[in-house]
Amino acid sequence: MRPNIYLFGDSITEESFDIGGWGASLANHFARTVDVVLRGYSGYNTRWALKVLDRIFPEKPDDDDSESEPIAVTVFFGANDACLQDRCSGFQHVPLHEYKHNLHSIVSFFKKRWPDTHVLLITPPPIDEDARLRFPYVENKQGLPERTNEAAGHYARACTDIAGECGVPVIDLWTKMQHCPEWKKEYLSDGLHLSQSGNQLVFQEVIRKLRDEGLSVEALPVDLPLISDIDPNDPMKVFQ
Amino acid sequence: MRPNIYLFGDSITEESFDIGGWGASLANHFARTVDVVLRGYSGYNTRWALKVLDRIFPEKPDDDDSESEPIAVTVFFGANDACLQDRCSGFQHVPLHEYKHNLHSIVSFFKKRWPDTHVLLITPPPIDEDARLRFPYVENKQGLPERTNEAAGHYARACTDIAGECGVPVIDLWTKMQHCPEWKKEYLSDGLHLSQSGNQLVFQEVIRKLRDEGLSVEALPVDLPLISDIDPNDPMKVFQ
Numbered sequence: 001m002r003p004n005i006y007l008f009g010d011s012i013t014e015e016s017f018d019i020g021g022w023g024a025s026l027a028n029h030f031a032r033t034v035d036v037v038l039r040g041y042s043g044y045n046t047r048w049a050l051k052v053l054d055r056i057f058p059e060k061p062d063d064d065d066s067e068s069e070p071i072a073v074t075v076f077f078g079a080n081d082a083c084l085q086d087r088c089s090g091f092q093h094v095p096l097h098e099y100k101h102n103l104h105s106i107v108s109f110f111k112k113r114w115p116d117t118h119v120l121l122i123t124p125p126p127i128d129e130d131a132r133l134r135f136p137y138v139e140n141k142q143g144l145p146e147r148t149n150e151a152a153g154h155y156a157r158a159c160t161d162i163a164g165e166c167g168v169p170v171i172d173l174w175t176k177m178q179h180c181p182e183w184k185k186e187y188l189s190d191g192l193h194l195s196q197s198g199n200q201l202v203f204q205e206v207i208r209k210l211r212d213e214g215l216s217v218e219a220l221p222v223d224l225p226l227i228s229d230i231d232p233n234d235p236m237k238v239f240q
Numbered sequence: 241m242r243p244n245i246y247l248f249g250d251s252i253t254e255e256s257f258d259i260g261g262w263g264a265s266l267a268n269h270f271a272r273t274v275d276v277v278l279r280g281y282s283g284y285n286t287r288w289a290l291k292v293l294d295r296i297f298p299e300k301p302d303d304d305d306s307e308s309e310p311i312a313v314t315v316f317f318g319a320n321d322a323c324l325q326d327r328c329s330g331f332q333h334v335p336l337h338e339y340k341h342n343l344h345s346i347v348s349f350f351k352k353r354w355p356d357t358h359v360l361l362i363t364p365p366p367i368d369e370d371a372r373l374r375f376p377y378v379e380n381k382q383g384l385p386e387r388t389n390e391a392a393g394h395y396a397r398a399c400t401d402i403a404g405e406c407g408v409p410v411i412d413l414w415t416k417m418q419h420c421p422e423w424k425k426e427y428l429s430d431g432l433h434l435s436q437s438g439n440q441l442v443f444q445e446v447i448r449k450l451r452d453e454g455l456s457v458e459a460l461p462v463d464l465p466l467i468s469d470i471d472p473n474d475p476m477k478v479f480q
Contacts, residue, residue, distance in 0.1 A: 227283030
């Protein structure tokens, strides 16, 4: 049986199988080695995610040994937690201290359930506030962006802090994207969600981090012989 | 637990999570309802597929009721079977009568294993012979295409015949693509594999056939409340 990689997060995860998306690119990259399983929930913050965690990843009975641990889980929350409380998407806001606590609880849940699974945190991306005004998701009477880049940065730093505390790898997307002077146009489609180029950056960072953990296409068993391993003079031999 | 849809086939399936691919588009379409599971094996014909079928889809012990039937399986073989025997990819060739027999056996395997699963056959696509000479996969000393459109058409018709015999739906890709006068440029990338437009045609046909079988996003249970179902004034209510 092939191992799984779960992608757990909000809309940036749920939409990751759209054209050029980072999730689809992972599935393509691991096409013969890993099943990439989508668990993205648009709009969710860590408070709601924590509430439904054991429904998304239900425990199997003790006598059921059919469950194998996934080799990795990406945990990609914070973009919704970072909505400002007094703005038009305030109902998604989670205070910073609670976000840290929730994220710690989510990592602990996975580490307890699957001790050998690599948990990979991803920080929220930076926010283009002007674009957030041009692409509203809900009615915005105040005319102020529901997210700011500064607030997203606080949640991104909190995420990297939690990764350090838990001893798990993290992709600091907020910082990495802003290394590119044209990050707003290059990596974002509506000031929050990822452009195709932003998706490809996430994909490249995820496979780089997985490789650092020893998880690469080269290191994983291939599901059945590759065509290059089949002898044209005796094709059936390899299947015996 | 979410139901699965398995995509079983050759390289046109294995590559279906590439940018704009039909498999990724299915996963995106069913992002909150179904897990789309990739089982594509580049270069494989029905003879090899049949040989490894019970390794790809192993039977669970009788006392293990954790396995749930997938809601659908796409079976997309024939492009390699249709390689001409006396050309440079002849080792992949499977005679037409054996292809029919193998395809019948594959459908029967799924119907026996999972009586309620919808098995959806897809015929091989048409072949652009000139393009096949421009994009060789192996050394081609003869200078003749390893596949012809006429031969692919025989396998496509055999596939639709088997669908009729087995009483399962089929997408006649060979015929459908050739309804477009510009099919060679529009739908194919190298005379055999699919362009992004060809991938989107397969995606649209698959969701149309699944809908005919009663399988649509609207008809399937959603995994956890959608953001639109969460009350901004009492977000936690829906999770109680």
